[in-house]
Amino acid sequence: MMEYFTADAMSALLQVIMIDLVLAGDNAIVIGLAAAGLPKEQRTKAILIGIVAATVLRIGFAAATTQLLQIVGLLLAGGVLLLWVCWKMWRELRTTHAEEVAGAEALEGKDLNQDGTVAGGAPRKTFAQAAWQIVVADVSMSLDNVLAVAGAAREHPEILVFGLILSIALMGIAASFIARLLQRHRWIAYVGLAIILYVSLEMIYRGGHEVFAVMNG
Numbered sequence: 001m002m003e004y005f006t007a008d009a010m011s012a013l014l015q016v017i018m019i020d021l022v023l024a025g026d027n028a029i030v031i032g033l034a035a036a037g038l039p040k041e042q043r044t045k046a047i048l049i050g051i052v053a054a055t056v057l058r059i060g061f062a063a064a065t066t067q068l069l070q071i072v073g074l075l076l077a078g079g080v081l082l083l084w085v086c087w088k089m090w091r092e093l094r095t096t097h098a099e100e101v102a103g104a105e106a107l108e109g110k111d112l113n114q115d116g117t118v119a120g121g122a123p124r125k126t127f128a129q130a131a132w133q134i135v136v137a138d139v140s141m142s143l144d145n146v147l148a149v150a151g152a153a154r155e156h157p158e159i160l161v162f163g164l165i166l167s168i169a170l171m172g173i174a175a176s177f178i179a180r181l182l183q184r185h186r187w188i189a190y191v192g193l194a195i196i197l198y199v200s201l202e203m204i205y206r207g208g209h210e211v212f213a214v215m216n217g
Helices: 007-035 040-068 074-093 097-108 127-153 157-173 175-184 186-215
Strands: none
Touching (some): 007 040, 127 186
């Protein structure tokens, strides 16, 4: 029992929780932005489809990724992919205030900036365009989430399982709440970004050692 409370295990647990919080909120914001340009009657449907799809994709990727990372070379590839995730997050954190408000208004269905409209400043789009944007974002961000959690959990399978369950629960239940939290307290997202960067560099380091060992017999 005490092995669950070592410094290494607790560090991995805290990293996993922060990664889940930030990426669930980030995914919800992206879904909100994609749906913001839809008419009101279609917006809720698109957001619901997006959150359900993200939840299902996380379950599917979790089943496959934890096994795939055991293959020599894929840990290194996963670390490189997470570096790309860090770049995407950095760009998203620097979105304009108007874009953030439009996404948040779409998620909540409320006029947060008191301009008389809900996501009124967002460019108009068709339901098919919004659905495609949401699906592409869900596939990418669900894989990112599973990779980051697997990398942070390292040699602690029980923390890996907890992290994946938490990720699925957050997307299914509390995605819009977390999106609001990240919008109001931007520093949380930057802390999460730093943790994901650390995990990606560690995965590259460990994966590089694995590949080097195999190449040298």
